[in-house]
Amino acid sequence: MLEIKELNFSYGKTNILKDISFTANPGEMTVLLGANGSGKTTLLQCINRLNKYEGQVMFEDKELSSFTHEDYRDRMSYLDQNLACDAVLTVFEVVLLGRLTRLGFRVSEEDTSSVENILKLMKIDQFSKRGISELSGGQRQLVFIAQALVKNPELLVMDEPTSALDLNKQFHLLDFLKDETHKNNYTTLLTLHHLDMAAKYADKLVIINDNKVYAEGHPKEVFTTKMLQDVYNVDSEVYIDSHNDVHLIALSSIDKV
Amino acid sequence: MSSEYASFTRRKTIILIIALLIMAGAFFFNLFTGSSGMTIGEMFSTIFNPGSADVKARAIVWDMRMPISVMGVLVGAALGVAGAVMQTILNNPLASPYTLGVSAGAGVGASLVMVLGGGSLVILGRFLVPAVAFLFSIAACMAIYFISKARKFTPSVMVLAGIGMVFFFQAFQSFLQYMASAETLQNITFWTFGSLQKADWVNIPILGGVFAVVFIIFMANAWKLTAMRLGDNRAKSMGVNVDKIRKQMFVLISILTATAVAFVGTIGFIGIVGPHIARMILGEDQRYFMPMSAVCGAIILSLASGISKILVPGAIFPIGIITSLIGVPFYLILLLRKK
Numbered sequence: 001m002l003e004i005k006e007l008n009f010s011y012g013k014t015n016i017l018k019d020i021s022f023t024a025n026p027g028e029m030t031v032l033l034g035a036n037g038s039g040k041t042t043l044l045q046c047i048n049r050l051n052k053y054e055g056q057v058m059f060e061d062k063e064l065s066s067f068t069h070e071d072y073r074d075r076m077s078y079l080d081q082n083l084a085c086d087a088v089l090t091v092f093e094v095v096l097l098g099r100l101t102r103l104g105f106r107v108s109e110e111d112t113s114s115v116e117n118i119l120k121l122m123k124i125d126q127f128s129k130r131g132i133s134e135l136s137g138g139q140r141q142l143v144f145i146a147q148a149l150v151k152n153p154e155l156l157v158m159d160e161p162t163s164a165l166d167l168n169k170q171f172h173l174l175d176f177l178k179d180e181t182h183k184n185n186y187t188t189l190l191t192l193h194h195l196d197m198a199a200k201y202a203d204k205l206v207i208i209n210d211n212k213v214y215a216e217g218h219p220k221e222v223f224t225t226k227m228l229q230d231v232y233n234v235d236s237e238v239y240i241d242s243h244n245d246v247h248l249i250a251l252s253s254i255d256k257v
Numbered sequence: 258m259s260s261e262y263a264s265f266t267r268r269k270t271i272i273l274i275i276a277l278l279i280m281a282g283a284f285f286f287n288l289f290t291g292s293s294g295m296t297i298g299e300m301f302s303t304i305f306n307p308g309s310a311d312v313k314a315r316a317i318v319w320d321m322r323m324p325i326s327v328m329g330v331l332v333g334a335a336l337g338v339a340g341a342v343m344q345t346i347l348n349n350p351l352a353s354p355y356t357l358g359v360s361a362g363a364g365v366g367a368s369l370v371m372v373l374g375g376g377s378l379v380i381l382g383r384f385l386v387p388a389v390a391f392l393f394s395i396a397a398c399m400a401i402y403f404i405s406k407a408r409k410f411t412p413s414v415m416v417l418a419g420i421g422m423v424f425f426f427q428a429f430q431s432f433l434q435y436m437a438s439a440e441t442l443q444n445i446t447f448w449t450f451g452s453l454q455k456a457d458w459v460n461i462p463i464l465g466g467v468f469a470v471v472f473i474i475f476m477a478n479a480w481k482l483t484a485m486r487l488g489d490n491r492a493k494s495m496g497v498n499v500d501k502i503r504k505q506m507f508v509l510i511s512i513l514t515a516t517a518v519a520f521v522g523t524i525g526f527i528g529i530v531g532p533h534i535a536r537m538i539l540g541e542d543q544r545y546f547m548p549m550s551a552v553c554g555a556i557i558l559s560l561a562s563g564i565s566k567i568l569v570p571g572a573i574f575p576i577g578i579i580t581s582l583i584g585v586p587f588y589l590i591l592l593l594r595k596k
Contacts, residue, residue, distance in 0.1 A: 051489060082488065089486065
């Protein structure tokens, strides 16, 4: 379990995150939502130990700072939002690097079969010999997701994993991630921009607004017209369909120019 | 193991072995060329059976040609691998010890000794020029190190600090040349062009030892360096202590380059072109990329040294000019042929 307790983070004198507290459970997909600049990426970078924060981030009841660098990196995977890459490496090599903490100078059979499995599972094995810099943004994003998954992490943190994918690929990926999370008992925390996707796939939503946690819970509890007004400044309608899924229709911006 | 990945890495190993054979060929080409008039048979006989060779042949092969040829391989390999690691840690294909002022620092150190008359001292002069060149080269690295430290060792700051060092040392160098007598100026100019002529059995083990230690440490960090090519944040997330590795590698590159240029002068181009050729052929899995960069550097310098002896028989043609003259067209051909 990942537990964030009263986390604060500032850039100089500007507060970016104030008293953030929530939990993400194993076997669940927890989705962070919030408007642009609300601090979602900063929060994920705190969990990834890239930002120094005040407060506590507990994983498996231990504060992050008490993990050794190697142990934490062995147990968690982080997907960066940035997809730029000019390295002269094949897709196979890039995914293999996801097992860096376990790689010996000679690559073991376990390492190569893990890479092959994840490439097949994600249906990108046809790219395995291609150079990473030759791929489109969407293909590259799938490769980096495979890299995050190849070591079978206990904690999976992903910043906008669907940002470069077309609609069909987004459904495929989120179906796959949800399935892997349930099957392998991953504690999965990710940010998404598409609210419909978040409503469909999240086991739990955490909404960040004005640098704080605005709401936390199941999509049906959290998605309200008031939340969409407060957080995104949009008028909307929210309804639940016959499959008991939440949907929203954004109607217009409140703060029209 | 995956048969596809196994055959992929086997192919890389075979290419590396072929490159090593080409390097051996370039070494012998450098060894066999010269104005002594010895045949290849005589050369082989003197190499493998020195006891039966006459004194003159032994002196030509073992005291002149062999040190120059071994030094050519060592310096080329040192500059090639140093350039490769520099480009990797700074995420910049234009980075090399030469472009970051490490060689310029050595040039100033050597020039200073010559201007002050230290180079003409009978025994001391032989050691004084490389020793001060080494110290100035390390000083340039330390300046880059401490400037970058103030800005958390970001690659862009390191590159900019290095460019600053180039201009600073070039100005210092120009000042020394302005102050120098005509004879000293000639010596300084010759030194800055680079030459393998000062190679001997004293400086070869020094450079060889430094190269061996540094290369082993580079190879031990091969996976971490490969991960750094995916960007700092991604490498950190994969478990690489990026700042620590960048600092350690920079110090090692500095020591290796400073040792090499202190003995042979500024040979600039190899640190850029060696890694580029290696990257085009084998990619950036650093387990292959670093040795291939070293081998490419050694090939270019050995060929350049041999060609320089053919171009102007009997005279010592500055090798720094030849490395660029043969290296650049070869590099451009590879660049244009790249898919």
